[in-house]
Amino acid sequence: MTVKIRVMPTLLFRDVGLVKGVGFDSWRRTGSALQAIKVYNMREVDELVFLDIRATPDGRAPDFTQVDELADECFMPMTVGGGVRNPDHIGGLLAVGADKVAINTAALKRPKLIEEGALRYGTQCIVVSIDVLRHLDGRLEVMSECGRLPTGRDPVEWAREVEALGAGEILLTSINRDGTFNGYDIPLTRAVVDAVKIPVIASGGCGNYQHMADVLKEGKADAVAAASIFHFTEQTPREAKVFLKAQGLHVRL
């Protein structure tokens, strides 16, 4: 028996509340973070991702006080990201209750941050978040600064590099699919999963439970993250797992 696949709601924080966009743009308000965490607690969700999407573009450090307040109400594992630029930011987030810390732009600027974080706090708490844009000609490129800045990096190469530096997990998001309800980018997911031995969370594009099943079976992802379907539809993480179980996937119910 292997570890169970995880269904993870993603909470995107901007300014004062939660938001959700399309293609990393057109943000809509979706409510309060604390309220969402309380609901997901009650529903026994597998794990949460909480990303402060304005921190890096605004040049801010993570808001430790806010994460502290949220983590006090969160009795499930929580990955926290946004604005993490140095090992002290990682330590600060772990100290206030994050279980794992997601790094994106700062790791692209200075990959050694991954190694420093892993050595000091352990590989298991370093999640590298990779945002990928599929160009019109099909070429894949890693983007930084919340999807705005091209890096010239290939996602598969970058995934291998972050694994070698000590990342414990990859949160892989397709910018093109984000918020579209059109399904995950399965070839992208499969390419990254096959390139590394660490767990990969597929993100971006989930519109229904079948999309989750597809990226888990064909993309071989270890977990699925989703936001829009939980914010804007009646679909729930628990129902998703009931569906996935019926499809022969190994879930926790």
Next chain:
Amino acid sequence: MPGVVIVNSGVCNLDSIQRAVEECGGKPEVTDDPRIVEQADRIILPGVGSFAAAMQAMNEKGIAAGLRNLLAKRQVPFLGICLGMQLMATRSYEFGLTDGLDFIPGEIVPLKSTQAGERIPHMGWNETHPKPGAQLWRNLPDGADFYFVHSYHYDCAESDVLAVCPSYGGFAAAVQRDNLMGVQFHPEKSQKAGFELLRNFLAI
């Protein structure tokens, strides 16, 4: 309300375990003062991060000595969580060789993938199968799911294994020798099952 001393071994998420103990009806006191550790009636040793860094911090602060003094005098219930459990071993092979507290003889060795889909780190929810009569699993079903995040595991005598996780060829999800207990997973992040296990620990 059972009092519990939560040992601050350096870097770790003490908030979550403190909140979870409170939710379970315990009265936690977080400390890195070896004198308070020595007076404790019940101990939780949490931990994330690297084995060597945590042992170094515990040795420098005198906490390792405080724990040894306490447990030599009184058999108080002791629960190591995740890295805290691993620190109970004789030694660890994570980033070189480091001596541990040596509470239950054993070594901390890397997990090995034995089948497709077993990625490392072992991250997520997985089953646990306790020994019959395990006090920590009281009111919990065989196969109860807990949240794991680790790349190394406790290799020890079968008689000291309290519960097995069936992945990676089967490894110790929990160890116990008399009053000394350790769990590889995070009960404070394992929702209902985790709280039940913590309540069971507080009742021992």
